[in-house]
Amino acid sequence: MSDSPIAAALIDWHLRHGRHDLPWQKDRTPYRVWVSEIMLQQTQVVTVIPYYERFLQRFPEVRPLADAPLDEVLHLWSGLGYYARARHLHQAAQRIVRDHGGELPAEPERLMQLPGIGRSTAAAIVALAHGRRATILDGNVKRLMARLFAVDGAAGAAATEQRLWECAERCTPDDAAAAYTQAIMDLGALVCTRSNPACAHCPLQAQCLAYRTGRSHELPRPRTRAARPLRRAVLLLLRGEQGGVLLQRRPSRGIWAGLWTPPEFQDLAQARQFCQRELRNAQVDSAPLPPLRHRFTHFDFELTPLRARCAGAQPGVAEDDRTLWYDARSPASIGLPAPIAMLLRAIDREEMLVLG
Ligand code: SF4
Numbered sequence: 001m002s003d004s005p006i007a008a009a010l011i012d013w014h015l016r017h018g019r020h021d022l023p024w025q026k027d028r029t030p031y032r033v034w035v036s037e038i039m040l041q042q043t044q045v046v047t048v049i050p051y052y053e054r055f056l057q058r059f060p061e062v063r064p065l066a067d068a069p070l071d072e073v074l075h076l077w078s079g080l081g082y083y084a085r086a087r088h089l090h091q092a093a094q095r096i097v098r099d100h101g102g103e104l105p106a107e108p109e110r111l112m113q114l115p116g117i118g119r120s121t122a123a124a125i126v127a128l129a130h131g132r133r134a135t136i137l138d139g140n141v142k143r144l145m146a147r148l149f150a151v152d153g154a155a156g157a158a159a160t161e162q163r164l165w166e167c168a169e170r171c172t173p174d175d176a177a178a179a180y181t182q183a184i185m186d187l188g189a190l191v192c193t194r195s196n197p198a199c200a201h202c203p204l205q206a207q208c209l210a211y212r213t214g215r216s217h218e219l220p221r222p223r224t225r226a227a228r229p230l231r232r233a234v235l236l237l238l239r240g241e242q243g244g245v246l247l248q249r250r251p252s253r254g255i256w257a258g259l260w261t262p263p264e265f266q267d268l269a270q271a272r273q274f275c276q277r278e279l280r281n282a283q284v285d286s287a288p289l290p291p292l293r294h295r296f297t298h299f300d301f302e303l304t305p306l307r308a309r310c311a312g313a314q315p316g317v318a319e320d321d322r323t324l325w326y327d328a329r330s331p332a333s334i335g336l337p338a339p340i341a342m343l344l345r346a347i348d349r350e351e352m353l354v355l356g
Pocket residue numbers: 144147148191192193197198199200202203204205208209210211216
């Protein structure tokens with residue numbers, strides 16, 4: 001049994017009420033734990049499960065992942081969001097094969113040298129896959145610690161982060177690392193939830209300072225946010241002779257890096273100029289489609305689709321490794337941002353209706 005009373009109460013609660021059948025809890029290898037931890041950053045368990053199962057089916061070990069083209073990795077990630085996670089996973093797999101003989105390092109410090117693995121993720125891999133003491137502090141655990149120890153500095157501030165790490169360290173037991181880590185993750189996700197903590201069912205109620213002082217709903221204090229900026233762009237939905245829609249691979253930095261989207265322009269005038277300059281006999285709609293909005297972490301992105309059609313060979317937009325004609329009915333294995341995938345399906349359905 002654990003040497004920390006908080007850990008002991010958590011582990012006991014987890015035995016009776018925790019989650020024991022998640023796909024990454026079976027056959028727990030460092031690789032499987034790593035992939036799950038990366039997918040679970042910023043994404044809920046219920047969303048992750050089908051992505052995780054498809055990903056592990058295609059990439060059961062680190063070597064096939066390292067050998068795969070990035071497009072295939074992004075394709076399996078399409079819809080999960082935060083695509084930098086997929087790019088880092090792929091780069092890290094290549095480094096693990098090249099520098100570590102295909103085995104994930106077992107020490108947090110060496111894990112943290114790999115792309116996409118921060119302090120908490122490294123600790124989760126070490127604790128869950130190797131059963132060694134390591135302290136995690138993911139988003140759910142931060143919220144739990146802020147309430148348990150009544151840490152009332154603003155979320156995200158350096159002093160608050162440091163205090164939360166100290167609290168998490170204090171709770172982490174010397175033994176039962178895997179059981180404790182899974183238990184604290186589950187309590188944060190299932191009981192000490194963001195907007196409605198179920199204090200009546202919490203095994204830490206007696207120790208919780210926020211509960212004892214009636215501040216469970218006040219803590220953690222939200223971060224002070226600046227107003228969200230709005231960025232705008234025009235997407236050219238260009239349909240070619242064979243019915244495909246022109247897509248371009250985005251640069252390796254910036255929004256949706258490495259994914260495929262229709263050509264993007266600052267405004268309608270630029271999009272129309274492109275059609276005149278690069279295409280032969282293009283027909284461009286006189287008015288754009290209604291804009292769609294996508295929410296990123298720090299800003300909103302408003303995309304206005306403009307439809308156009310062209311016939312015959314188009315040397316200005318010839319296919320290469322950055323350009324392709326995308327057929328929604330036999331789609332290529334490429335990474336598409338979720339709103340773009342939806343848009344492509346919608347225009348395809350609409351054109352089928354017109355033809356029918
Ligand atoms: Fe969270 Fe309530 Fe438990 Fe405190 S008592 S840790 S606020 S669920």
